[in-house]
Amino acid sequence: MALPVKPYLQHVSLHPEAGFDLDAYPYTIPAVRELDRIDFHPDVTFFVGENGAGKSTVLEAIALALGHSPEGGTRNMRIATTDSVSDLHESLRLARGFRQPRDQFFLRAESFFNVATYVDETGYLGGYDNRSLHERSHGEAFMALLTHKFRGQGLYLLDEPEAALSPNRQLAALSAIHQLVQDQSQFIIATHSPILLSYPNARILLFDGTGITEVAYEETEHYAVTRDFLNHYPRRLEQLLADD
Ligand SMILES: Nc1ncnc2c1ncn2[C@@H]1O[C@H](COP(=O)(O)OP(=O)(O)OP(=O)(O)O)[C@@H](O)[C@H]1O
Ligand SMILES: [Mg+2]
Incomplete structure (x- = not known):
């Protein structure tokens, strides 16, 4: 029997022997403290939850454990960073699949500019219309990566990709993600987008004060x-903007 290609990442858990300081970041975040084990969907796993719930912290730790630099990009991109990064990745235990992904990319919401510079300097988008990512809008640059650089059979970690995208482009992104999924790719996406979250071949994990739980789209x-x-926006606006 042929071995399944996906998932490239099966699950991640906290190393049981790791000594945590439960009073210090990131273990003060309930989703991290309660992070027992995250099982990934072979196609798409979404991280959702309130601002500050720990989605980026966990996504970044997974990316670092996979060998990415904190600023993101491919695994070969070594971009100097001034950001403080938690040591959570050192306490993570990754369960990988049978095969290595052919392609791997970590897109961090805050550092797209630096990744774009790196992509330009290294000719990473080589062969694709030779225009600098800096000469495109944020959304155009992101769509160029998604549709022209991600090659399939990949493992893609994306933090709030919708930040760049108009509603129409979010629909286009859904379709591009689906193409890549069909081409044996796996995604882990932190998002606030109700459009992206509708993707059906997915597991949605809610980060909140009790930890991490799976929820249905609706x-x-x-x-x-x-x-x-x-x-009901006229009524909701009335309520929100009422003088009391
Ligand atoms: N370097 C750091 N040092 C201390 N605390 C931090 C650090 N980075 C983040 N935090 C805190 O950790 C918590 C989780 O942050 P994180 O960025 O993971 O949230 P998030 O779920 O991605 O939120 P958002 O939806 O706003 O992107 C926040 O309360 C944040 O203030
Ligand atoms: Mg975040």
Whole structure:
């Protein structure tokens, strides 16, 4: 029987022998403190939750454990960083699949500019229309990566990719993600986008004060709040903007 190509990353857990300082970042974050084991969907795993719930902290730690630099990019990109990074990656135990991904990319929301510079300097997007990523808008640059650089059979870690994208481009991103999934790719995506979250071949993990739990799309705040607001926005605005 042929071995499955995916998932490249099966699960991640906290090393049981690691000594944690539960009073210090990042172990003060409930999702990290309670991080027992995260099982990844072979196609797409979403991290959702309130601002500050720990999604980026965990995603970044997974990326570092996979050999990325904190600023992101491919594993070969070594971009100097001034950001403080938690040592969580040292306490993570990764369970990899049978095969190595052919392609691997970590897109960190805050450092796209630095990644774009690196991509330009190294000719990483070589062969694709030779225009600098800096000469494109944020969303255009991201779509160029997604549709022209990600080659498939890849493991892609994306932190809030929607930050760059118009609603239409988020729909286009869904379709590009689906193409890559069909081409044996696996994604882990931290997002607030109710559009991206609708992707069906996925597991949605909610980070909150109790830890990390799986939820259905319709159970997410992103779906419920957006839907309620758009359906009733005159009334909701009245309530929100009322003088009391
Ligand atoms: N270097 C750091 N030192 C101390 N605390 C930090 C550090 N980086 C982040 N934190 C704290 O850790 C918590 C989790 O941050 P994180 O960036 O992981 O949240 P998030 O879920 O990605 O939020 P968002 O949706 O706003 O991106 C926050 O309360 C944040 O203030
Ligand atoms: Mg974040």
